Amino acid sequence: MEIILKEDIIGLGYKNDIVNVKSGYGRNYLIPQGKGVIASESAKKVLAENLKQQAHKLAAIKAEAEKKAEALNGVELVIESKVSATGVTYGSVNANVVADELQKKGFEIDRKIITMHDIKTVGEFEATIHFHKEVEVKLPIKVVAENAKVEAPAEEATKAEETEATAE
Known part of the structure; x- marks a missing residue:
């Protein structure tokens, strides 16, 4: 049968x-x-x-996923977090935080499609966003201390002064 x-x-x-x-x-x-x-x-x-119709729908879904992935190409997140003296964050940076930061930049991405390990220290990490079973994007994430943001412009100003001095 x-x-x-x-x-x-x-x-x-x-x-x-x-x-x-x-x-x-x-x-x-x-x-x-x-x-x-x-x-x-x-x-x-x-x-x-049904298989013929599903193939067309799946191709359209995959094309839209590739378009979203292309929009995220070259995006890097810098997340500020409260940090102890030893470099350990208070709390952790997880998929919810990454989704919120992406939303601030104008990307509507569901936290459920983001996979990553919880980040508990300062440094550079990577999150994977799964738009489709064949389309995924690796998103670089940099976790910095909140007070490090104040120091960064001073460093940039020092570098600018150095480049001016070498130009003269």
Whole structure:
């Protein structure tokens, strides 16, 4: 008996596969449980049409995911955090914080598609954003101490003075 599977069944096949099973297994288990339908000619035509339509939808979803990924290319997050004297942050930088920082920059990204280890120290790290099963972006994250921001412009001014001195 030929059956079209409606879901993955370990040891038998994957969703939308046409498989041969014994009649009793098909009639008494697969069909009543909603795990398969009889593979008649009309059911096979419907399956082929559904696969064709799904392929188009999946291609559109993947194209949109690639477009979002391209927008994030070259973006680097600098997250300020309260830091102890030993360089350990109070609390941690996690996917929620990264999603909030991206939202401040104008990117609407759900925290659930961001995977990373919780960051508990100052330094440079990386988060992965999964837009699609085949499209993912590595986002560099730099965690700095809150008071380090005040020192950074002074360093830039010193560098600017040095470049002026060397130009003269």
